[in-house]
Amino acid sequence: xxELTELGAAAAARAIHARExxxxxxxxxxxxxxxxxxxxxxxxxxxxPPPPTDPAAPLAGVPLAVKDLFCTEGIPSQAGSRILEGxxxxxxxxxxxxxxxxxxxxxxxxxQDEFAMGSSNxxxxxxxVLNPWDRGRVPGGSSGGSAAAVAAGLAPWAIGTDTGxxxxxxxSLCGVVGVKPTYGACSxxxxxxxxxxxxxxxxxxxxxxxxxLLLSHMVxxxxxxxxxxxxxxxxxxxxxxxxTGIRLGVPxxxxxxxxxxxxxxxxVRESFEATLALAExxxxxxxxxxxxxxxxxxxxxxLIAPAEASANLARYDGVRYxxxxxxxxxxxxxxxxxRGEGFGAEVKRRIMLGTYALSSGYYxxxxxxxxxxxxxxxxxxxxxxxxxxxxxxxxxxxxxFELGSKADDPLAMYLNxxxxxxMPLAGIPALSxxxxxxxxxxxxxxxAGPAFSENPLLQAAHALERAIxxxxxxxxx
Amino acid sequence: MLAREDxxxxxxxxxxxxxxxxxxxxxxxxxxxxxxxxxxxxxDLDDVEPTSHAVDVAxxxxxxxxxxCLERDVILAAAPEPVDGGFGVPSPGSGGE
Numbered sequence: 001x002x003e004l005t006e007l008g009a010a011a012a013a014r015a016i017h018a019r020e021x022x023x024x025x026x027x028x029x030x031x032x033x034x035x036x037x038x039x040x041x042x043x044x045x046x047x048x049p050p051p052p053t054d055p056a057a058p059l060a061g062v063p064l065a066v067k068d069l070f071c072t073e074g075i076p077s078q079a080g081s082r083i084l085e086g087x088x089x090x091x092x093x094x095x096x097x098x099x100x101x102x103x104x105x106x107x108x109x110x111x112q113d114e115f116a117m118g119s120s121n122x123x124x125x126x127x128x129v130l131n132p133w134d135r136g137r138v139p140g141g142s143s144g145g146s147a148a149a150v151a152a153g154l155a156p157w158a159i160g161t162d163t164g165x166x167x168x169x170x171x172s173l174c175g176v177v178g179v180k181p182t183y184g185a186c187s188x189x190x191x192x193x194x195x196x197x198x199x200x201x202x203x204x205x206x207x208x209x210x211x212x213l214l215l216s217h218m219v220x221x222x223x224x225x226x227x228x229x230x231x232x233x234x235x236x237x238x239x240x241x242x243x244t245g246i247r248l249g250v251p252x253x254x255x256x257x258x259x260x261x262x263x264x265x266x267x268v269r270e271s272f273e274a275t276l277a278l279a280e281x282x283x284x285x286x287x288x289x290x291x292x293x294x295x296x297x298x299x300x301x302x303l304i305a306p307a308e309a310s311a312n313l314a315r316y317d318g319v320r321y322x323x324x325x326x327x328x329x330x331x332x333x334x335x336x337x338x339r340g341e342g343f344g345a346e347v348k349r350r351i352m353l354g355t356y357a358l359s360s361g362y363y364x365x366x367x368x369x370x371x372x373x374x375x376x377x378x379x380x381x382x383x384x385x386x387x388x389x390x391x392x393x394x395x396x397x398x399x400x401f402e403l404g405s406k407a408d409d410p411l412a413m414y415l416n417x418x419x420x421x422x423m424p425l426a427g428i429p430a431l432s433x434x435x436x437x438x439x440x441x442x443x444x445x446x447x448a449g450p451a452f453s454e455n456p457l458l459q460a461a462h463a464l465e466r467a468i469x470x471x472x473x474x475x476x477x
Numbered sequence: 478m479l480a481r482e483d484x485x486x487x488x489x490x491x492x493x494x495x496x497x498x499x500x501x502x503x504x505x506x507x508x509x510x511x512x513x514x515x516x517x518x519x520x521d522l523d524d525v526e527p528t529s530h531a532v533d534v535a536x537x538x539x540x541x542x543x544x545x546c547l548e549r550d551v552i553l554a555a556a557p558e559p560v561d562g563g564f565g566v567p568s569p570g571s572g573g574e
Contacts, residue, residue, distance in 0.1 A: 090551045183532045197530055226537040227530070299514035310491060317492070319564050324557035330570025332492065340494020348493060352484070352507055355491040365518055371527030373517050378531060411509050427531025451532060 004029045006476070009062050009156040009210040010237070013103075016060035023053055023061025027105055030063045034108050034154045039130045039139075041149040042108045043068050044076050050105035057103025059217060064104040065155035067146050068112050069192040070096050070201075075106070079192040080114040080124040080142075083342025084322040093190025094222045095159065095201045102217040107155055110145030114344045115313065116166050116194040118142050119416040122407050123346040130403075131174060132475040133441055137400040140170030146204045147174040153476030157205040157214050161191060163198045164301050165395075165420025168432040171204055172395035172444020175434045175472045177211045177461070178204045182451045183427035184229040187222030195308035196227075198301075198424040206472065208433060208462045212237050215454070232452055238462035243282040246460055248447075249289030249388030250276070254419050256295075257397060264397045267438025272394045275435040275445045278467045279392075289384045289391065293376040297422040300377065302414055303357045303370035304425070309347075310354030316342060349410060378426040385450045390460060393419045395432040395444030423448045433461050434470040442472070478508045 004026055007015060015021040027050055034045045042065070053061035066072065069079035071089035078084035092100075100106065113123040121129040121144025129144040131137040132152035139148040143160025147170035150158050160167045162180035171178025179202045186201040193199060203214035216235035222228045257263035264272070276286050318324035318338035326337040343351070357366040384391060397418055406413045423430040428451050435445035445464070449457045484504050488495050495503060549562060558565035 087555060090547050090555070184534065223539055226539075227532075227534055229532065229534055293520075296517050296520065299517045302510060302514050303517075314492075318557060319566055320552075321555040322557070327558065327567045329567065331567050332570070334567050335492040336494040339492055340496075343493070345499075348495070348499070349503065349506060349510075351491050351493055352487050352503060353510060356483075356487050356507065356511075359487065359490060366514070368527060369517050369520070369522065370514075371529055372522040372525040373520065374528040374531070375525050376520075376522065378528060410506050411513055414510070414513075425531065 005033060005153055008206050010213045012062050012156060013058070013060045016055055016062070019055070023055060024049060027061065027063050027107070030107050030155060034149070037154055039132055039135070039148045039152060040127055041110055041129050041145040041152070041154055043111050043126050043145070045108040046106060053103050053105060059099065059103035061103055061105050062156055063107035064099060065107050065110050065146055065149045065158035066096055067143050067158070067160045068109045069116060069161060070159065071190040071192065072096055072106065072109065076109060077192070078125070079116070080112040080126060081342065081347070082125040082323060082344070083316045083338070087322050091190060094187035094224060095218050096190070098220065099217055110149055110158060112145055113142035114347050115192065115309070116142040116161055116163055117309070117346050117350050119165070119169055119413055120406065121145065121170070122403065123344055125344065128403055131400045133175065133400065137402055137441070138173065140173035140396070140400065142166040143204065144170045147171050147176055147178065150174070150176045150204050150206060151472060151475055157203060157210050159201055159214070159218065160204050161199055161201050162424065163194050163305060164424055165417045167202045167204060168420050168430060168444065168446060169396050169416065171432045173400040173442065175442030175470065175475070176204055176206060177208050177431065177433050178202065179211050179215055179431040180423065180429060181215065181219065181454055182429045183424070184227050185219045185231055185454070187220070187225040187228040189222055189224040193312040195305040196312060197308060198305060200424065208458055208465050209237055212458045231454070233455065235454055235458070238458040240459035240463040241466060243279055243284035243460060243463050246284040246390070247388045248276070248279055248284050248286045248390055248392045249384050250286060250392055251291040251294060251384070252288050253291050253294045254393045257418065264394055265399065265438070268394045268397060268399065268443050271436040271438055271443040272445060275464065275468065276392065279464060282463055282467055289388055291380040291384060291422065293373060293380050294422045296373050297377050297425055298414065298418055300370040300373040301417070301421040301425060302353070303366050304374065306350040306354030307357045307367050308354070310351045310358065313347070313351055346410070374425045377422050381426045381428060389449065390457065391448045393446045395419060395446040399438050399441035399443060419446060427451060429454050429457055431457055431461055433465050433468070434472065435468055436470060479504045
């Protein structure tokens, strides 16, 4: 690793502002690293130098890796799917526009599970991403390329999307910081949709400060997404060094794990408990709390998200963009063949599941009931936040698992999301920071707060991060 | 366990082509997931309002101001088969339902 790329993103922006380093040289250093990517983290890397940026811009030409599903004008954007093969959108996602407006340069597009459906990045038309900590293991998903690129120092920072854990879980498995903001904080315009009532963009970064800086330039109301909202206050860079007066709730239902083998691995639990002890040492008070409906979140999620996906993905029909298969026969046959050959196995499963849950005779029992569970989950969080500032859990019950080890068992794969799905159902923000390693693999610690609590969450994560002192530099070498 | 006819019915609703192998696997995989998610049916939630959107942003209005949209040829550049300034499609034929 060169001195240039060892600089964190915020530090690099400061150095460019001070004219100590040159943005063009920084971009070239990363372009070289991303171009030599052996992890399959990138699906596209910039071919030449970026357009000149204003060195006084807040993000001053610091390069950014962008998950494939963000539309980028004239640049391949296919959400990891064969059905969007060759698609180069005629417009750019608002979040990407906000960031380039603040001065970032587009380094590349990152690999992901197809349409963001997956927890291992094995469901990509581009093939799996390898975890930089152990190339025989998954990086997590669906934002696996973004997480692996940041962990391996192929990019200073990246953006991803989180629907049921797709930023936090790969951040956890790759040893980086990942933030899922409050629903609506970031515009979804130009994000290729998975489940619209859950999808949120967010940053993946080497540390909490970089994540906060990136997030501060992503957020904002966008008239093109009427579900986006203006945050009550701007995102600020965290400075907290202690947790005095902070009350942390540990939900016993999530710590117990599900009854289908979602139990927390011993090494993960150990790291989680050590982090709680550190938090106590920093002045936090810790107590168990109840989220009685949280164990049902996974079921509600795996009905609501596929239901929304089955509707969102109806647009891939071989007419307006992407792949078309057949066309010699009638229209319905063309639709069926295009979708049959264009979608991968997991996307087909979710479309089937969602279509079933919405179909006549099952709608109330499945989809309707799931929406009611969603209400109860949001109520549980509201009650918990009356007593606690934040909820703390392990991000993922497991560390990175071996490639292929869960690929044949969809349910086992879904259980990986046990601790991350309740938050998007309630629309609340949550983040994952590395809390240490178990058998040489990173473990993630998750904090969740009430809607629009991004600043206090980032402050708490910053204090904890300093106390933990996680060092991910070995995989950036 | 979902019967083969159920799987075929849902695949038809979703306009999703599945080969023999996929049909077989889909039945057992969906059944395993449904067995898990089905537990929420046991919860008594009769008096609970459903939530389809977690953050309250009801009644969003904006001025209705005309603005330029993308040019026709820019949109059609991504289409698999543009025809005479529109999207070309095969005949609806008799295959529909």
